[in-house]
Amino acid sequence: MNIRTRFAPSPTGYLHLGNIWVAFLNWLWTRQHKGKIVLRIEDIDETRCHKNYISFIKNDLEWLGIDWDEEPGTCYFYGEPLQSKRIPIYEEIKQRWQHSGEIYPCFCSRTRLHQISSAPHKGETITYYDGHCRYLSQEEQKALTKKPSWRLKVENTSIEFNDLFHHLQSKNLEREKDDFAIFRADGAVAYQLATATDDGAMKITHVFRGSDLLPSTFYQIYILKKLNYTVPVYGHLPLLVDKDGIRLSKRQKGLTIQELKQNHISPEQIIGQLLYWAGAISHLEPISAQKACNEISFNECKNLNHMTISI
Numbered sequence: 001m002n003i004r005t006r007f008a009p010s011p012t013g014y015l016h017l018g019n020i021w022v023a024f025l026n027w028l029w030t031r032q033h034k035g036k037i038v039l040r041i042e043d044i045d046e047t048r049c050h051k052n053y054i055s056f057i058k059n060d061l062e063w064l065g066i067d068w069d070e071e072p073g074t075c076y077f078y079g080e081p082l083q084s085k086r087i088p089i090y091e092e093i094k095q096r097w098q099h100s101g102e103i104y105p106c107f108c109s110r111t112r113l114h115q116i117s118s119a120p121h122k123g124e125t126i127t128y129y130d131g132h133c134r135y136l137s138q139e140e141q142k143a144l145t146k147k148p149s150w151r152l153k154v155e156n157t158s159i160e161f162n163d164l165f166h167h168l169q170s171k172n173l174e175r176e177k178d179d180f181a182i183f184r185a186d187g188a189v190a191y192q193l194a195t196a197t198d199d200g201a202m203k204i205t206h207v208f209r210g211s212d213l214l215p216s217t218f219y220q221i222y223i224l225k226k227l228n229y230t231v232p233v234y235g236h237l238p239l240l241v242d243k244d245g246i247r248l249s250k251r252q253k254g255l256t257i258q259e260l261k262q263n264h265i266s267p268e269q270i271i272g273q274l275l276y277w278a279g280a281i282s283h284l285e286p287i288s289a290q291k292a293c294n295e296i297s298f299n300e301c302k303n304l305n306h307m308t309i310s311i
């Protein structure tokens, strides 16, 4: 099996420790399994993404000793790993599903969607729908002026996957309630469609990412199966959270790689810290990424079956 993984940041800011945690563990696992790494830049949200950050992302990864095999700027066998260049692929899927009646325009306002969604768990990104626009007639659709989002007509089905760190995960997707958006009202492709399509098209075999994305996985598997792609193996890594249980985000000062560099923290100190959080080493010590790859087995990371790790 040709192992292929991806690290897929959005260029919305500088990389921070939470990003590097995922990037490093993905790199460590992939290199120890002789696989290839795709650096995929997810820049579809035009309002939040800036091209300038792409070079910072690459520089920070290089500085830490994390390398990759495919990157934006080159068209590889499976295409270029830059989502803004892949929009025709997502549009083609949308047109195909429009034609076959597998998606429908949803004209609901944000307020309405908010009212009908069952209170999602804290931090959960999935909200539920009631199927309202699934049954609009063409006349009714024509009478509406709001720009619609596009929802997939989900059929009742059970989705299961064996997470590398969290064992068997399963969820029943329900008609109407789980009809999720594949294109947003502003015309941008929705995260679930872009990510699932790219993982499938780029023959990604293993997906490592934060446990906050575990609920999204059921929807992405639904899309992958619909597009006849092989479903990757998923490993959802614990989220790094601060003492108050708040996850590290780009908004938190002091934890970007840029800031750590300025504070004279070395790459070896950062890698050592990541391995310590992962439970691979019992005492904090600086170590280079390459040395860690040669000497510490990924299997030594004993803490990865948690959903969060307090740092």
Ligand SMILES: [Zn+2]
Pocket (backbone or CB within 6 Å): 105, 106, 107, 108, 132, 133, 134
């Ligand atoms: Zn609607």
